[in-house]
Amino acid sequence: MSKKIAILGASGYTGAELVRLIATHPGMDIVALSGERKAGMSMGDVFPHLRHLDLPDLVKIEEIDFSGVDLAFCALPHATSQAVIKDLPRDLKIVDLSADFRLRDPAAYEKWYGKPHAAVEMQKEAVYGLTEFYREAIRDARLVAGTGCNAAAGQYAIRPLIEAGVIDLDEIILDLKNGVSGAGRALKENLLHAELSGGTHPYSAGGTHRHIGEFDQEFSDLAGRPVMVQFTPHLAPFNRGILATAYVRGDVQAIYQALRDRYASERFLEVLPFGALPSTRSVTGSNFVHIGVSGDRIPGRATVVVALDNLCKGSSGQAMQNANLMLGMDEAEGLMLAPVFP
Amino acid sequence: MSKKIAILGASGYTGAELVRLIATHPGMDIVALSGERKAGMSMGDVFPHLRHLDLPDLVKIEEIDFSGVDLAFCALPHATSQAVIKDLPRDLKIVDLSADFRLRDPAAYEKWYGKPHAAVEMQKEAVYGLTEFYREAIRDARLVAGTGCNAAAGQYAIRPLIEAGVIDLDEIILDLKNGVSGAGRALKENLLHAELSGGTHPYSAGGTHRHIGEFDQEFSDLAGRPVMVQFTPHLAPFNRGILATAYVRGDVQAIYQALRDRYASERFLEVLPFGALPSTRSVTGSNFVHIGVSGDRIPGRATVVVALDNLCKGSSGQAMQNANLMLGMDEAEGLMLAPVFP
């Protein structure tokens, strides 16, 4: 019997992506969709690409009866998310796509997000949603915190290298090239087609991007000592995709082997042949991640490049993968859609 | 039990799109893939976005054993297609995506394609593949000829209007805006990103585009008298999508009603509310067609706008829909993938 699903914040891109994925998921039915400013509208009016689906209209969150709901995806803005989630029924399974429950340490949350957390207890309870590294905990979790899309891309490159002890922990540089949907549907001048197409620029440079909080938490936990990466994202003129170019130090063959070994049994993580490097275009619209490794003419240097779709594997696809686990289904259910190219 | 499928010409975009669709189709298995120039390569090397799939390597056509094959998709260049198909086993079901079997009249073929047809008998046998209008014949066909992508878009706008007798048959203008994948993977200067992005231009203007042959055949058959449309395609800087703007004369409410009635029970054809007009972005990556109708301040004028994905509904999705019918399956099997937006 299909599981009953609610999506809170369905009028944004990650909400729409969840609906797209559930459209061909054999074990999920959408029973409620919320959208504060667009309450009363049909999903087809907000997102015409979904108009063929038989979906409930958008409502306000308080109008939803959660009693029959098995799992709620929460695709609300951060800060809003914690306020909403703390009032949801205690037995409702929740996958949160916001930043609100990613950082376990209240002080870290306050540092990166500029104010105290409003649901500190739940912050501690939440399981970090990087499926391939938290799978067992996710299976039993009530609340899973989806990772930042940049944080996912960077961790797929680096985590196995820390685990295997094959890189210098003080020399990690992450240079990201990001598609624009990661910024959401916000009305900002720099996201207009006229402003954004035709070039690229860095943003949130110098160690100020909030996803760094996740890198610090995860890499330091893993290494058992503080690890700080240098991280610079760049906005590039395509809609979906993150390309993370990681500059690391260590033996390149050991690095390659660590990634191959770690991801050998993962269905969504594809390590390319040695020396081959990925393109974001080859994962667009899918939950797959392509990972490549190159050495350098300078001995002891290596480059690990990760490509994923920020809206799918970087956000809603990951959320679906986690929901599948939480609901006792095959983790890949509904997620084997092949990338769309060209 | 899954049907065994061969794809001839799998190294082009329509071939790759067929593989993408079959990847999540529950009733088809790919047993052979051909690609003359890329024979010996894996599909993942030719199209990295398909590397997660377990697929046979590309071979030359003559290396394929068709004895166990249920259906072959033929995604070869025109002229090549007829030469290959006439030598295939007589009991093999074939969906041809080329232009070779679209025109039933050998003289029309010669006129539009510049040389005599090499398989005239099969040309007559072939069923025209516009599913919603040839469904019953397709079900029983051995050879189905996929339509031109422009021809599909134009016919979805106009056929019901001719059937219902609600437009002036001598006053039909089709202005199309076409994504670049329709031109295939050909190495032409004007298809380079540097040349194509950043603007638009018309091509094959003045009644010279070969898809006009299909309009002439189909519209004249339907009307029982010669019908000639004025047709101008424009190349625009996006990868997938055709937007057909059809300028017609007649009562706009009758026109709208004719489309609503004709497509009421079609799962892939969505007629929008009166006055709403479609965007190609809302059908990208899917088999859906959005159709809108607008009146004009000039009485007796109407505009019908059709949006579809040229690679999917305009080509490989249509081919799959037809193959489903030919193999006795639900016509929508494997085709309910929601569009990808943004």
Place this chain on the structure above:
Amino acid sequence: MSKKIAILGASGYTGAELVRLIATHPGMDIVALSGERKAGMSMGDVFPHLRHLDLPDLVKIEEIDFSGVDLAFCALPHATSQAVIKDLPRDLKIVDLSADFRLRDPAAYEKWYGKPHAAVEMQKEAVYGLTEFYREAIRDARLVAGTGCNAAAGQYAIRPLIEAGVIDLDEIILDLKNGVSGAGRALKENLLHAELSGGTHPYSAGGTHRHIGEFDQEFSDLAGRPVMVQFTPHLAPFNRGILATAYVRGDVQAIYQALRDRYASERFLEVLPFGALPSTRSVTGSNFVHIGVSGDRIPGRATVVVALDNLCKGSSGQAMQNANLMLGMDEAEGLMLAPVFP
């Protein structure tokens, strides 16, 4: 000695385009720039591509001393423009880029813009700024009303054909493909890169677009009888450019000759060889217009295609051309910049 120039509304795209053109204009100096919401900022902060220029900071209009100003470009939103202009010194030469003074008939203005005009006398005084057709009047004008960008493109295709009497006046269809900068810097969801790139759609269809008011006025005046065109613009994913595809009835050779003859001595209007059709990419960043003519297989039909850069020839370049005339300079001064391709 250089002429002293003020630009009102310099923080929008047409304002920035004026600054770009003046940057290499030998006879103009910018002495004042206004921008209400961005008053106090430097132009380089608002538009970093202009940061190398030595420009006055943005101020509010009321802070400008117009006593030493020779000419003001007014790049304000419509409605705002008329309110501002009626209070400017009576001896100041003005080129208005808004829609406010394009329509000479107050009733027509009210019909298309939804409210009475606030400066009816000036509305009558204003000269319509389509340089090649109003050159002598512009030379002596105090107030010139820049045309709509779509209106310019359409008129370049059609005016000579009405003048020469070579087309059926009741059968004119204009199908436009428009770059996004024409919509300005407005923060609208459908102008976001994520929403706009990757496809196309029609807008303001059915005879509702305001530029139709200009077509009605100009074509009817020219023909000495009412002329109504059918006009549908489409938004396409490039930043600059309008491609106007005009469907007309008449002898195609007479049509071609009328355009050749009319534009033979025009420096910015290039009629391509018969049968060649233009691309917007070939005029990007310039004041040039490319015009092509094609016949059709249906006798008596012709297609005229016009390509121009909406921000330059369609707006700020035209404004500069008119300003040159009003200031007694060579009309092409500062405007011979070659297009930028690729």
Place this chain on the structure above:
Amino acid sequence: MSKKIAILGASGYTGAELVRLIATHPGMDIVALSGERKAGMSMGDVFPHLRHLDLPDLVKIEEIDFSGVDLAFCALPHATSQAVIKDLPRDLKIVDLSADFRLRDPAAYEKWYGKPHAAVEMQKEAVYGLTEFYREAIRDARLVAGTGCNAAAGQYAIRPLIEAGVIDLDEIILDLKNGVSGAGRALKENLLHAELSGGTHPYSAGGTHRHIGEFDQEFSDLAGRPVMVQFTPHLAPFNRGILATAYVRGDVQAIYQALRDRYASERFLEVLPFGALPSTRSVTGSNFVHIGVSGDRIPGRATVVVALDNLCKGSSGQAMQNANLMLGMDEAEGLMLAPVFP
């Protein structure tokens, strides 16, 4: 009196860019244009955006009479360039845009380009064309070798830092995001719009890109010891522009000051306020370079970001700047065109 200019290899993008720049250059006349495969064609046929110019038709190089030519721009493919240049008149001034004369050391040339140099003497004579650093030598040179576009971007970031001794020479990483026109007009599958748009990927990774030869030569000369940078370019979906993100070690204020000081009197090099980072969109179509510096939360780290237009400042604009010097003109003549945005 205007200088007489020949452009060899005028049918490629850098050739067309030279023509664009000369179109508004007051001191240069084009007297000959060569294009081997397109000999006999007009420039307007090859590049319609230049059709308004009165230009000589394309000819084969051997058809050119160089006796009246003051300076030749050589925009030929590498290897071809050296073969052609060694047979040109000894008193002809030449600006070569190919890679052939960038490396002074024949062994380095052979290492990076895979075969011995065919004009070793001229290789030694040639002056490296990075104007701001070789200005005096360029003024007196007969043969100037235009730099690689990536090499220019990287050197603008790093040279002043080596000169000032403010960075660790063993810790320089250059991550570049490159527009597609840098690859020229070559017919390659990965340069098609359908393949390139919509994402990004690295190429020539691991220290294999040929422009590294220039970095090695220049940085090592400057430092008086071997300097090797780690360099990875990425192809991104825009036509013009290079964004070079340089990761360096040193005191960020000293780094910023070194750039400010070094470029204080340079007309084309703009160092942004501390912490502001550039966008390629702000230099498109121009000879300007924007340079920004950011510190990092990790002490002792800094990021220097350089944006330039690869076809203009990275190639043809630089060539023009050098030609101006060689011909005794103001270095900025014809090059003050403002960037085109949006």
